[in-house]
Amino acid sequence: MFKTIELVNGKVRMLDQSRLPLEVRYIECTDYTMVAEGIKKLWIRGAPAIGIASAMGVAIGAQKIRAKDFEEFYSALEPIFSTMMSTRPTAVNIEWAINRLKKLLSTKKELSVEKLKSLLIEEAHTILEEDIEANKSIGRWGAQLIKDGDTIITHCNAGALATGGYGTATAPMRVAKEQGKRIQVIADETRPVLQGARLTAWELMQDNIPVTLITDNTAGALMKKGEINIALVGTDRTAANGDVANKIGTYPLAILCKEHGIPFYVAAPTSSIDFSIASGESIPIEERDSLEVTKIWDCQIAPDGVNVINLSFDVTPAKYVTGIITEKGIFKPQDLKKLHERTSL
Amino acid sequence: MFKTIELVNGKVRMLDQSRLPLEVRYIECTDYTMVAEGIKKLWIRGAPAIGIASAMGVAIGAQKIRAKDFEEFYSALEPIFSTMMSTRPTAVNIEWAINRLKKLLSTKKELSVEKLKSLLIEEAHTILEEDIEANKSIGRWGAQLIKDGDTIITHCNAGALATGGYGTATAPMRVAKEQGKRIQVIADETRPVLQGARLTAWELMQDNIPVTLITDNTAGALMKKGEINIALVGTDRTAANGDVANKIGTYPLAILCKEHGIPFYVAAPTSSIDFSIASGESIPIEERDSLEVTKIWDCQIAPDGVNVINLSFDVTPAKYVTGIITEKGIFKPQDLKKLHERTSL
Numbered sequence: 001m002f003k004t005i006e007l008v009n010g011k012v013r014m015l016d017q018s019r020l021p022l023e024v025r026y027i028e029c030t031d032y033t034m035v036a037e038g039i040k041k042l043w044i045r046g047a048p049a050i051g052i053a054s055a056m057g058v059a060i061g062a063q064k065i066r067a068k069d070f071e072e073f074y075s076a077l078e079p080i081f082s083t084m085m086s087t088r089p090t091a092v093n094i095e096w097a098i099n100r101l102k103k104l105l106s107t108k109k110e111l112s113v114e115k116l117k118s119l120l121i122e123e124a125h126t127i128l129e130e131d132i133e134a135n136k137s138i139g140r141w142g143a144q145l146i147k148d149g150d151t152i153i154t155h156c157n158a159g160a161l162a163t164g165g166y167g168t169a170t171a172p173m174r175v176a177k178e179q180g181k182r183i184q185v186i187a188d189e190t191r192p193v194l195q196g197a198r199l200t201a202w203e204l205m206q207d208n209i210p211v212t213l214i215t216d217n218t219a220g221a222l223m224k225k226g227e228i229n230i231a232l233v234g235t236d237r238t239a240a241n242g243d244v245a246n247k248i249g250t251y252p253l254a255i256l257c258k259e260h261g262i263p264f265y266v267a268a269p270t271s272s273i274d275f276s277i278a279s280g281e282s283i284p285i286e287e288r289d290s291l292e293v294t295k296i297w298d299c300q301i302a303p304d305g306v307n308v309i310n311l312s313f314d315v316t317p318a319k320y321v322t323g324i325i326t327e328k329g330i331f332k333p334q335d336l337k338k339l340h341e342r343t344s345l
Numbered sequence: 346m347f348k349t350i351e352l353v354n355g356k357v358r359m360l361d362q363s364r365l366p367l368e369v370r371y372i373e374c375t376d377y378t379m380v381a382e383g384i385k386k387l388w389i390r391g392a393p394a395i396g397i398a399s400a401m402g403v404a405i406g407a408q409k410i411r412a413k414d415f416e417e418f419y420s421a422l423e424p425i426f427s428t429m430m431s432t433r434p435t436a437v438n439i440e441w442a443i444n445r446l447k448k449l450l451s452t453k454k455e456l457s458v459e460k461l462k463s464l465l466i467e468e469a470h471t472i473l474e475e476d477i478e479a480n481k482s483i484g485r486w487g488a489q490l491i492k493d494g495d496t497i498i499t500h501c502n503a504g505a506l507a508t509g510g511y512g513t514a515t516a517p518m519r520v521a522k523e524q525g526k527r528i529q530v531i532a533d534e535t536r537p538v539l540q541g542a543r544l545t546a547w548e549l550m551q552d553n554i555p556v557t558l559i560t561d562n563t564a565g566a567l568m569k570k571g572e573i574n575i576a577l578v579g580t581d582r583t584a585a586n587g588d589v590a591n592k593i594g595t596y597p598l599a600i601l602c603k604e605h606g607i608p609f610y611v612a613a614p615t616s617s618i619d620f621s622i623a624s625g626e627s628i629p630i631e632e633r634d635s636l637e638v639t640k641i642w643d644c645q646i647a648p649d650g651v652n653v654i655n656l657s658f659d660v661t662p663a664k665y666v667t668g669i670i671t672e673k674g675i676f677k678p679q680d681l682k683k684l685h686e687r688t689s690l
Binding site for chain 1 (some may be wrong): 630
């Protein structure tokens with residue numbers, strides 16, 4: 001069993017997902033700038049995973065700080081916080097993790113700098129463990145939506161590789177299988193970075209969950225043939241009104257589901273719901289290098305110099321979302337505010 | 346300027362499209378079995394182009410026949426007809442070309458075998474020339490649908506490379522540009538074979554038609570931003586009721602257009618309309634090797650042994666089609682039968 005990420009001996013060890021499925025290689029990040037590099041270069045990706053990575057990056061960065069008191073320590077942390085926050089803009093999880101660490105520190109000003117350093121390491125571990133526990137809850141809630149014999153379509157990778165472990169969209173699949181339901185998963189390859197082909201297909205095959213790979217173009221034809229029962233995807237950031245930002249191609253998939261009467265569910269741990277954003281229009285959409293589109297590893301597939309638009313994410317308006325599966329239950333998009341009332345401090 | 350295909354000195358010379366855009370290489374097919382191989386292996390592809398290739402394959406195959414009379418000659422042609430017919434099942438154009446040659450021969454039984462051989466060569470040339478002329482007509486009709494400043498989305502390659510020349514879906518783009526309209530084309534890459542990235546982007550750049558490449562997942566986001574005005578695609582086979590079989594991913598694109606109020610047009614020379622088929626349900630949908638999905642040239646992008654579904658085409662029901670642009674005018678899908686009444690012999 002692989003580990004997406006772990007903090008061990010003051011280093012952050014992450015599976016280099018950019019090399020899957022052909023190479024299973026781990027990278028040991030010895031300082032926080034290397035963790036930030038790993039996030040930018042997609043050695044690690046997936047909203048919950050990069051949140052965890054950010055917390056771990058701060059934790060190991062903190063160890064090297066020389067400070068005599070809280071103020072000096074916290075000042076020295078600011079550039080580390082900034083570095084992590086500036087890696088990628090769309091997922092809310094980095095912001096969420098950094099804010100969680102800042103809040104924790106602010107309640108522990110009386111501790112020595114050494115104790116604060118340990119606290120950050122512990123909190124990074126706790127964030128990872130809570131992520132896995134939340135995913136297991138999502139699994140139990142979401143499995144109720146899956147019937148014996150169902151074929152589930154998913155997009156991108158919202159599995160163990162996208163999280164501390166277990167996965168968000170894959171969690172109900174795992175639980176359903178444990179419950180003895182016979183399920184099939186259709187993973188669309190998810191260009192340009194091919195998380196579906198390289199990551200989802202790989203991890204589901206590892207876990208003996210029947211998976212079939214298709215190109216992104218094929219979902220419509222399968223739905224028309226009646227071969228898809230339910231869609232289950234993750235999210236990088238869900239707004240307060242239930243608009244869902246996720247990997248590019250999620251929005252078309254949701255429209256196809258609507259057209260074919262197929263329920264469209266989003267697995268969203270509360271760490272990925274951003275109640276400070278009223279609707280999807282305010283979610284920043286990362287655009288990445290054209291090379292992701294024109295080159296697949298060493299293979300160039302487009303003419304030199306071609307113009308490219310490479311939006312990494314899109315926003316699915318709440319009206320296309322049948323339900324949002326959180327660790328606290330399944331909510332209709334318009335009912336997400338109830339969750340906020342519950343989770344507000 | 347490249348030539349998709351030509352018949353010269355008893356050989357069929359075709360651009361090897363499987364190597365574009367990095368290599369511009371021509372293959373000289375010295376016998377009909379090589380032409381058939383080229384069709385199966387996608388050295389040449391695009392419905393009108395493979396129809397033309399089939400006619401040319403028959404013509405050069407015929408040259409080597411030793412026969413003393415019409416019956417012997419025609420018998421010797423049968424396996425050549427079969428070979429061409431069995432290359433690929435979805436496009437109607439091969440069937441159309443073979444039937445045209447058979448019909449022609451049946452009216453010329455009095456000719457000598459030598460004259461019949463020349464007749465086939467001439468008819469193959471005529472089929473190519475008529476294809477280009479039909480495309481130019483499609484261009485003139487279709488350009489009426491394009492306004493100055495429009496952004497047109499297209500799928501797969503329905504350009505010069507898919508035809509004898511000039512293209513079907515690209516024809517209105519060419520005419521609109523000649524008319525001085527400022528247009529932009531969005532070409533989605535069209536996995537798995539990447540005809541959009543490798544062929545459409547390449548040929549439009551050659552002809553200075555502004556083109557931007559996107560992944561197949563990106564169309565929805567661009568439509569949501571209001572950046573697409575019209576969709577224009579080709580067809581491999583259109584049924585009598587206006588159901589359209591075309592490259593996989595066309596059906597989702599049509600649904601996205603409907604959802605966003607964007608007109609969806611199909612460029613269909615009458616040689617690609619099959620009046621013998623009542624609806625799209627009867628159109629055979631080719632499935633091709635998994636390797637097209639799991640490998641991009643030498644790059645393997647999925648786990649060894651993964652299950653794959655590789656449907657090469659899908660069917661867009663007539664209700665999603667705003668209009669069908671033929672060389673004889675633009676028809677609503679339900680009015681295609683009028684065209685049949687006009688073109689029936």
